[in-house]
Amino acid sequence: MSTDAAKPVAYRDALNQALREELARDPDVFLLGEDIAGFDGAFKVTRGLLEEFGPERVVDTPITEAGFTGLAIGAAMTGLRPVVEIMTVNFAILAMDQIVNNAAKIHYMFGGQVSVPIVIRMPGGGGHQLSSQHSQTLDSWFAHVPGLKVVCPSTPEDAKGLLKTAIRDDDPVIFIENEGLYGKKGPVGGPDDLIPFGQAVVRRAGTHCTVIAHSRMVWVALQAAEELAAQGIEVEVIDPRTFRPLDLDTLAGSVRRTGHAVIVDEGWPEYGISAGLATHLYEACFDWIDAPIGRVNCADVPMPYAKNLEQAALPQPADVVAAVLANIGRGVS
Amino acid sequence: MTGPSAAEPQDMRDMFRSMLLIRRFEEKASEEYMAGRIGGFLHLAIGEEAAVVGTVSAMRADDPLTSTYREHGQALARGTDPRVVMAELLGRSTGLCGGRGGSMHLMDRSRSFYGGYGIVGGSVPLGLGLAYAIRYRGGDQVSVTMFGDGATNQGVVAECFNMAGLWDLPIVFLILNNQYGMGTSLEHASAEEDLYPRAEAYGIPAWKVDGMDVMAVRGAVAEATRMAREERSPVCVELLAYRYRGHSMSDPDTVRDAEEKERWRLRDPLITFERVLLGEAVMTADDISAMTAEVEEQVEDAATFAEQSPEVPVGELADGVYANPFNDDARGGALMR
Structure with a gap:
């Protein structure tokens, strides 16, 4: 991958690479969210994945954040590895009960009988004149909660390497992207370049x-x-x-x-x-x-x-x- | 519209034993609570044994089950050792969930019981996710998710009806309608008192049965799981039932009408099922006495086991927050160490 690694890749495409590689590597990984399949995602992060992996693994959901987030948590309890896209962090507020009361608690509260290997991806941030309900940065809401892992990549390389780590992690990972970074270009790692959590x-x-x-x-x-x-x-x-x-x-x-x-x-x-x-x-x-x-x-x-x-x-x-x-x-x- | 119940005499004896166990276990739990050995909330399902046991008896052992916080019975009916259930209620290290969950959060994954949850309606999408996982893996199990009449007014339950209908997921939504959300009656909380039509609005076959009649519940759930398994259709069944105790032990139950309570007392599912067993000569009065004594002994043993079990070491407070932990900080903090 040395030739690819030298080529700058946009943040959104780095995320796309991570998703594609992990979907190909592990049949337990599937994606779901609003408009992620036929529409390629609101920010085009999932472009081309429906064609490559089919509608069973790249799933368009109704506009029903609490419902599909909870569904993914339930599926993750059986060992599947759903990667949920919530269109923006502002809409994750609708799913907070599922994230905080279920995903963050289930491993501890039931004495470790099951884990919840889910990734919830979503962009936060402002700067696009979207006013009050579409511009929030709520990283701290999630970082407050024991039981969640919280990841905020700033570069294409981190976006890819941290997302791959998130998907392979056995705990619920809140993966917060930024609307202002999707076009940012930079080098990225290859399929085996994972970036560990907890390293500044x-x-x-x-x-x-x-x-x-x-x-x-x-x-x-x-x-x-x-x-x-x-x-x-x-x-x-x-x-x-x-x-x-x-x-x-x-x-x-x-x-x-x-x-x-x-x-x-x-x-x-x-x-x-x-x-x-x-x-x-x-x-x-x-x-x-x-x-x-x-x-x-x-x-x-x-x-x-x-x-x-x-x-x-x-x-x-x-x-x-x-x-x-x-x-x-x-x-x- | 109840399906074939096809219960052999041995099935009926097992069901009665399971109902007796739940009743006696919860009466004992009530004593433990009054003695101060059980803390927090203790929600008893006394009166609802037919709904619980009828449901579980119609399920395959590998069909995943999810429930509300009123779920001691589900764990016992699924075969979890009463000792570890009682130990969990007492918050002991031998408890089913290591003293982390308590009464409201029992889970026995080895028996495909995926847990009791404390947020009204919040467990329903988890049940839907279990159904989604079944379909994803090409399995033939059916996810059964039990929730109360109160939960049907939560938006997320409507969201789940929609996705189940949209994607034809193998799930049975069981509305255990005990007619009260804490102290508020159904007529004060729901615009329509029949709850199953809400699922029908999403194209889900649905009907209502007598939740005090264990054989009727078993028949309905057998038919519902058959449809979900063979016809790949979600199904909703409303079980009309009544709980004989308050919402939880801290509810003195002064709001509900005494005459209403007495009327439902006459339909006690254990008494009515006992009549059936005697009438159909499935059991004799001596059989029932012997079984009752055996169950009472089992419950006493469970309580003794729990009371004598050690507390959870405080040094283990922060264990198990994460499946892949990143610190050994006893405060459970976020820091790398």
Whole structure:
């Protein structure tokens, strides 16, 4: 696969490769969701899979999120490996009872008699003027719940490698993509290149401040890092990639070296991913940090439609630059 | 429209024994609860034994079964050892689910009993998924999912009727209509008091039977599973029944009309079935006395076993959150260690 690996692949096609390879590898894997077969998926992630694997394994469902998510959980209890596509995370709210009360609980609550090897894929995020009900980032809702695994890939390579790991994992995996990343191109691994959960990755090395970002915010943070580099400030951008499990050692190790941390999170600021990460870092790095941990979040409002308002609500590179400068400026080093 | 019941005398004796076991087991569980050895909720199915045993007796052993939180009877009828069921109720390490589930969450996968669930209506899609898995693998089992009258007003149950009808999944929806959702009567909760027509609206054959008559239930479920197995059609059966206790042990049952309760008491499924057994000379009064004594001894033994079983070690608190665990953090946290 060395020639293929060299060729940049879009995030959506990287996901498609992972699905195709796992469908071919394991007959227990099947896909279901709204418009994923005949329509190729709302974001075209499942393009061509109906033709290749047939309607028994690539299944169009009615618009019935709680029902088909529960159905997939029930099927997974017998050892099948359903990969559910929920069109966007906003609609997963309809399936939260099934995800939280069933998928996350069944292995523990019944003393380990069955597991639930299901993957629930869905994009989150805003930026397309879809207003309040179609632009949410709810990663923390899932990351809050023991029994779930939560994965948020930011690159095509991670999208493919982490999805393959998710499908082979025996626990329920919430796999949160981002609408703004489907067209993002990059190298991808081959059929046997799995990326393990719980390994953060350094996207850019630096010494002055650690910037922690995931999903689309990685790219926002990297752009900010470029602008800061022009001012002679080198930030270290770290992508946790998974929140359950969380690789705190890599995050804390970087923060202990730089003495500064800024967390960039497309979710809301209250009680969310950035708040949880900040707590972990305060506990792990209290004696090393030179300033309060900075946070850049979506504004604490329902997402507005108007383009200027939406852009003001979402974290921008300039917000990250400002947060880093403020953090370093307040430091004693 | 009940199908062939085809019960041999031995089947009838087994069914009666199963009903007796459930009744005596739950009476004992009630004592354990009053003595403070069972915590949380304890929902008794006393009065509903015919619905439970009639259903299970008509199923094949490999037909998956799902249920609500009122499911001690389902586990016992499926053959799970009363000792480990009682131990689970007492939250002991020898319990069926290692003390993690309790009364509301029994599961015995080795007997294709896929569990009791605590969210009204929430288990129905799981039963549908079990049916989906049967079809996916080309099996000839039938998924039977039991839920109450209250669940029929949950949207997800309508979603399941639709998908079952759309995809012709091998499932039997069993509405155990005990006429109350906690303390609210059916007439106060449902625009239409017949519940099975809701399934008919999705093209699913459906009918209602007397859920206090174990032979009628057995006949109906036999026909329903036959249709699901052979004709590849989902089926819905409504079992009209009555529970003699409150919603759970914490419900003093002061709302329901005393005369109504007395009327249904006269139709006690154990008493009416006993009459049938005696009338058809399947059992003698001595047989019944002997069986009752045997069952009572079994229940006492189960309680003794549970009471003498060790508690679950607290050090095992975080064990089993994940099938593929990533930490040994006793707080059950998300961190890699």
